[in-house]
Amino acid sequence: MQARKPSGGALVLAVIPFAAMCFSVSLWDRVEPMLFGIPFNLFWLISWIVLSSLCMRVAYQMEITRNKKNGDPG
């Protein structure tokens, strides 16, 4: 009853947002420099919301291509 394993590429693309938004917190949790009037930590998180969305978009394409190759419409 096991699910098919996700591709390695998709997994790497998922680890990137975790590294950027979670584990590295002590590197970016500061107020200066303020960018566009927003403190650095808040600006960092807002940017990574957009970048994470892009990462998952690419992961989506990779899974789709792989599933098509295996003849499975998913």
Next chain:
Amino acid sequence: MSPSAVSMTTTCVIVAIGVTTGILAGARRKMDLEQWTVGGRGFGAVLIFLLMAGEVYTTFAFLGASGWAYSRGGPTLYVMAYLTLAYVVSFFILPQIWEMGRKHGMQTQADFFSIRYGNKYLAGFVCIVGIASFVPYLQLQLTGLGMIVSIASFDGIGRTPAMVLSVVLLAAFVFASGIRAVAWVSVVKDVLMVFAAVAIGIGIPYTYFGGIGPMFVALAHAHPAHLTMPGATTNLGHTWYISTVLLTSLGFYMWPHAFGSAFTAKSGNTLRRNAAVMPLYSLTLAFILFAGFATVLVLPGLPNGDLSLLTVVRTSFPPWFLGVVGGAGALTAMVPASIFILTAATLFSKNLYRPLFAPAMTDDQIAKLARVMVVVLGLISLCLAIYSSSTLVSLLLTGYAGVTQFFPGVVLGLYWKRVTMVAVFAGMIAGVATSIVLMTGHWDPLFGWSAGFVALCLNFMITALLSLLAPRGAKSSHTPEASLVTKVLE
């Protein structure tokens, strides 16, 4: 018209539009159990997006996130990180759950445990933990709704009448149209909510400081430590941030209603695409945080941080806008509350009552019992909300710590052949017990670590260890009982 009449009328009109939309959503469809709980598995990308967004942006996002920005400062940033990462996690579990759900006719989270591990007591335990975790969450929504409506109507509508009326209305649309009602009411609610959040998040800083940038400069000058962790707290530092973000992002789709929303999708790819789009929606939260931070300087010293957003809106915006916020806020509480009630009612009837007490019940009888349970659960949560204690937040965190204990059983169940029923059951019991002990004993955070996360680690270790110790092949996950359950369901 007086200001309170204007805002009250606006609020009532918005709620009426929302409720009518909900009741009409299921018209001309036969509401059997499949249609009622999973919308006939026919939701496309747009409806799924709206359903999931509707579930995410609860009164906690509206009042709690801004309240934390106001009272705690920096630690509130965890909200922005965990929502985004929850969608990243969903990419690897929801499509797989959907596929298994389609093959085996699953409608609920407990169905997954029952079929994957072939044990109705494990499924029953999952039900009980799930329903118990819902209770404080529901209570929070109703209490939030009472606050929103009473402030938005300049205290013209009391908290208790507002809560009673909202429970009657939401029970009506859930009763009539099930999950379809929830998705369509979300449409009304989300449009208004995004409008309100952006208007507040930009409007307040501009009114008082001439812009978002000057507001942050003034705040950084007046309270240099407020914008970073641990902000106004002493124990919510970086360790807390990492463990809490992990706990909540892994646990997010373990909430029975969020898990169950996977079954409503038309295809697995709908869910994958959704995982890429949903993070963008959490950008709205940034505006709510702007408003919360601005209020620190505009209205210092408010006793209850959760009321800061509404109070600042009432002092800064015209009455009609306050009415819009009131209406959007009321629906923001009603949508999640209705889906909690819908999910808990289905879980109780289908996965607790039938397998353990009345195995002969048909699906139609289950659907009837679930509808009765909607009314019963509505009444219970109403009583709790009216006579609520002050420990709501700690109860809510216990709820999160509770549902996250399903994670090892779900993810290992999907991807690891060797995981056994006994190991999952033991790990889950240990995890739930540890969470309860740590939280009721006020050991949260434990040495800076979020208590639920400590429990999750223990749970994972026990599940993995017991699975590895089980003799290979002897305890295959495909027990005869599992196939029996599958047959019964088919």
